[in-house]
Amino acid sequence: MHVTLKINDSAHDLTLDPRTTLLDAIRLHAGLTGTKKGCDHGQCGACTVLVNGRRINACLSLAVMHEGDEITTIEGLGSPDALSPLQAAFVETDGFQCGYCTPGQICSATAMLEEIRAGWPSHVSASLDGPALPTEAEIAERMSGNLCRCSAYPNIVAAIRLVAAAREDAA
Amino acid sequence: MTPFEYIRAGSCDEALAAAGAPGSAFIAGGTNLLDLMKHEVMTPARLVDISRLDLAGIAPTDAGTGAGTGAGTGAGLRIGALVPNSELAADPLVRRRWPLLSRALLAGASGQLRNKATTGGNLLQRTRCYYFYDTAMPCNKRQPGSGCAAREGFNRIHAILGASDACIATHPSDMAVALRALSAEVELLAPGGGRRQVPLAGFYRLPGETPQIETVLEPGEMIAAVLLPPPEGDRQIYRKVRDRASYAFALVSVAACLRMEAGRIAAAALAFGGLAPMPWRSAKVEAALIGEAPSPALFDHAADLLLAEARGQGHNDFKIPLARRTLAAVLAEACSEEMPA
Numbered sequence: 083m084h085v086t087l088k089i090n091d092s093a094h095d096l097t098l099d100p101r102t103t104l105l106d107a108i109r110l111h112a113g114l115t116g117t118k119k120g121c122d123h124g125q126c127g128a129c130t131v132l133v134n135g136r137r138i139n140a141c142l143s144l145a146v147m148h149e150g151d152e153i154t155t156i157e158g159l160g161s162p163d164a165l166s167p168l169q170a171a172f173v174e175t176d177g178f179q180c181g182y183c184t185p186g187q188i189c190s191a192t193a194m195l196e197e198i199r200a201g202w203p204s205h206v207s208a209s210l211d212g213p214a215l216p217t218e219a220e221i222a223e224r225m226s227g228n229l230c231r232c233s234a235y236p237n238i239v240a241a242i243r244l245v246a247a248a249r250e251d252a253a
Numbered sequence: 254m255t256p257f258e259y260i261r262a263g264s265c266d267e268a269l270a271a272a273g274a275p276g277s278a279f280i281a282g283g284t285n286l287l288d289l290m291k292h293e294v295m296t297p298a299r300l301v302d303i304s305r306l307d308l309a310g311i312a313p314t315d316a317g318t319g320a321g322t323g324a325g326t327g328a329g330l331r332i333g334a335l336v337p338n339s340e341l342a343a344d345p346l347v348r349r350r351w352p353l354l355s356r357a358l359l360a361g362a363s364g365q366l367r368n369k370a371t372t373g374g375n376l377l378q379r380t381r382c383y384y385f386y387d388t389a390m391p392c393n394k395r396q397p398g399s400g401c402a403a404r405e406g407f408n409r410i411h412a413i414l415g416a417s418d419a420c421i422a423t424h425p426s427d428m429a430v431a432l433r434a435l436s437a438e439v440e441l442l443a444p445g446g447g448r449r450q451v452p453l454a455g456f457y458r459l460p461g462e463t464p465q466i467e468t469v470l471e472p473g474e475m476i477a478a479v480l481l482p483p484p485e486g487d488r489q490i491y492r493k494v495r496d497r498a499s500y501a502f503a504l505v506s507v508a509a510c511l512r513m514e515a516g517r518i519a520a521a522a523l524a525f526g527g528l529a530p531m532p533w534r535s536a537k538v539e540a541a542l543i544g545e546a547p548s549p550a551l552f553d554h555a556a557d558l559l560l561a562e563a564r565g566q567g568h569n570d571f572k573i574p575l576a577r578r579t580l581a582a583v584l585a586e587a588c589s590e591e592m593p594a
Contacts, residue, residue: 083259100259100300103287123288124366136339136368142284143369146259147302194364202343205359205499210348226499227363 085146089114090158100146105129107145108155116156116185120229127228130186131155137193139227156185159192167245168192177241179232190228191242195249197224216246254290261302265477269444271301272473279303279475281335282369284362285378292386294379294395308373308477309335311344330481334373338428339364341372351481353489353510357431360493363500373476376429376439376456377468380422380530381502383407393419394464409568410504413560413576415529420464421566424457424531425502431491432479433524433532434508440478443471450480457531464530485520486512488587493526494579503527505575507583518542518588525559528576535559547588552581 087094087107094112108117108131120128122141129140132154160166168188171177178184198214206223207214214220221239230238262268272279276298280286289295314329330351332341341347342358362370370378384390384402391400403411403421411421437453456468470476488511495501506526512519521542525533537558545551556577563573586592 100257101254123291124284127363127365130365137365138369139284139365142287142366144259144280144283144287144300147261147280147283147304190365197339197364200343202339203348203355203359205356207359210352210355223499224364227365 083146085149087112087145087148087153088151089153090155096145098145100144102145103141104131104133104143104145104148104153105140108140108153111145114155114157117189118182118185120183120186125229126183126186127190128183128186130190130228132189132193135193135196137190154189156189159188166192167248168195168241171241171244172238175237175240175244177234177237178230179234183228183230183232187225187228187230187238190225191238191245194221194224195242195246198246199249216243218243221246255293255296257290257297258299259302260299262306265303265306265308265442265475266446268301268303268306269442269473269475271299272475273444274299277301277473281371282337282374284366284370285374289379289386293388294386303475304335306335308333309337311336311341311346313346314480328483332372332479332481334371334476334478336372337368338362338370338372338375339367342367351431351435351484351489353435353484353491353508354428354431354481356489356491357427357493357506357508360491360503360506361427372428372479375426376432376453376476376479377470378426379467381425382411382422385422394422394460394467397463397465404566407568408566410502410527411566411569412529413563413565413569413572414525414533415459415531416564416566417460417462417464419462420460420530422460422464422530423527424529426532427491427493427503427506427526429453430503430506430524430526430532431508432481433534434510434522435484436482436522438480438482439476440480441470442475442477444473448477453479453532454534460530467530484510485522486510488512488592490583490587492579492583494575505572505579507576507579508532509583509587511584511587513588517544517546519544523580525576525580528563528572542584547584549581549585552584553577555584556580 096111118128120126124139124142131140160169201212203210260271278297280300310333342355390402412423490509493503493506503526508524510522521539
């Protein structure tokens with residue numbers, strides 16, 4: 083069936099089998115291979131993209147259900163010449179080894195920092211009334227849907243804290 | 254994934270009419286359904302997309318009637334079936350008056366999944382029994398009459414209460430455990446315009462000889478909303494015990510909603526996850542606590558009542574003492590003077 087997906091501000095007119103996941107549509111049909119397929123079952127987070135600003139697992143969603151949505155992938159967050167703050171921070175802190183989970187980590191962290199900014203509590207928040215703070219424990223909990231098989235977690239957390247701290251300074 | 258016809262519903266009536274065809278399934282968040290379809294555990298012939306229907310609101314209701322208040326007293330709450338788990342957990346009114354529900358939601362899944370998973374879908378998610386997912390193995394829930402591989406197999410995550418010879422799977426939801434303790438009701442829409450309200454207590458069915466039938470939903474019926482009455486207690490706790498600190502299903506969980514008066518337990522609602530094929534609640538346990546002064550002996554007595562008919566399957570025997578200790582810890586915390594009301 084026909085579907086128009088708006089990915090990184092570009093419209094992609096696609097003809098898809100209804101079974102096509104958003105992940106496969108992004109990679110195989112729109113040709114944006116930055117988003118990665120890890121487990122394909124919502125367990126690893128490598129496929130994380132933003133839909134209307136919210137992070138989701140692209141592997142557990144049908145492409146045909148996303149007509150009209152604003153989809154943002156790692157390619158939409160920054161480019162090699164103009165890295166997003168989190169992309170730059172991952173480079174600075176060496177927040178990866180093989181790099182396969184990194185696009186998902188960065189997309190997830192991008193939306194996660196907005197969730198903190200909106201005051202959303204987490205499982206490890208002492209109080210539901212906030213304030214939500216980007217502590218190491220909070221980041222570990224909020225990023226638990228993104229696995230890193232190389233276990234680069236310490237530097238991933240460091241990268242995210244770097245960006246969170248810069249935002250607080252700016253605020 | 255087997256092929257299916259995809260229909261996007263523009264209204265509830267359209268959705269209910271489209272789902273009348275045999276082999277139809279509703280899809281909203283899809284986080285569990287699509288996973289099951291990839292494994293071909295579920296093979297719907299038609300998917301009716303309800304994700305854009307106007308069922309994503311959270312609104313205060315009058316006590317008792319469940320009707321919208323407009324200006325309203327805000328005694329109860331109506332949660333649309335399509336409210337994402339993340340938005341429900343973060344809702345200011347839920348955080349303030351039903352913190353148990355926020356805590357249970359935040360203890361489940363991951364940030365990505367909570368953004369997509371809906372209130373109605375969470376209630377209807379299927380068990381994570383390994384043998385239910387493995388189409389090469391017998392499973393009475395997936396293929397009635399084929400047998401249960403879990404009883405003689407690996408059953409570390411399985412039920413100690415409410416199971417049957419046909420099925421020992423547990424219900425995986427955290428949210429549903431909190432809703433059970435909060436005496437929630439489920440509003441259902443039927444094809445042809447019918448509407449009924451079912452207490453969560455009567456929404457789920459025990460497996461018995463028909464573990465493939467998990468709820469009282471009739472074919473084509475759709476969840477429209479979850480209704481919460483005013484909370485019975487201001488001391489609310491959700492405690493989840495699991496194999497890792499985050500992003501894992503409960504081995505045992507306890508949802509508690511208590512009220513204390515003059516050093517005694519005036520109200521107690523307790524529900525348990527990880528133990529049974531449905532969120533578990535025991536009137537006997539609650540009756541034994543109400544009117545009593547909290548003490549370790551009382552908590553132990555409550556656990557005796559909860560677990561009187563508990564039966565381990567081998568690998569999950571540990572759940573019996575774990576449930577006892579978790580209940581005692583939650584009650585001690587809920588009854589303590591330090592518990593912020």
